[in-house]
Amino acid sequence: MKLASLLTNDQVILDMKAEEHWPAIEELVAHLDRHDFLKGESKDDVLEALRTREDQISTGIGSGVAIPHAFSEKLDHVVAIFGRSKNGIDFEALDNAPVNFVLLFVVPKKEYHMHLQTLAAIAKLFNNCEVRQQLANGETHEEIINILGSRPSRIHSER
Secondary structure, three states: OEHHHHOOHHHEEOOOOOOEHHHHHHHHHHHHHHOOOOOOOOHHHHHHHHHHHHHHOOOEEEOOEEOOEEEEOOOOOOEEEEEEEEEEEEOOOOOOOOEEEEEEEEEEOOOHHHHHHHHHHHHHHHOOHHHHHHHHHOOOHHHHHHHHHOOOOEOOOOO
């Protein structure tokens, strides 16, 4: 499965409004909830799982990228959303730089290996400065998804 296959146009936010770490996560989760992507899972439970993870260490990995992630016992498939901030978000990133790209995902608890593979694929993809530049310049939801799908980012599903 390609990383881009986890996203639809409704799972891409081209211009996030949040300027800080936690409000950015809340904005993304609220968007998923509003568009009915959290089937069987409550927005509050997802936020609680993400907060528990973020309290360990920020998922701002550097180079303008954050990958907030958590597990859910109620979801039966990975749910993801991509958000872009042109102004940057203070995400308490490891390099203290503002974050422009946030890829949040929630994985079913039973698919621990999928979680690790998804995280590794995303980190590898965003490590490429050309990809980050293309994402910064992308103008449509479709363009963002195509950019995310244009690079090797395979996630091996156990299904």
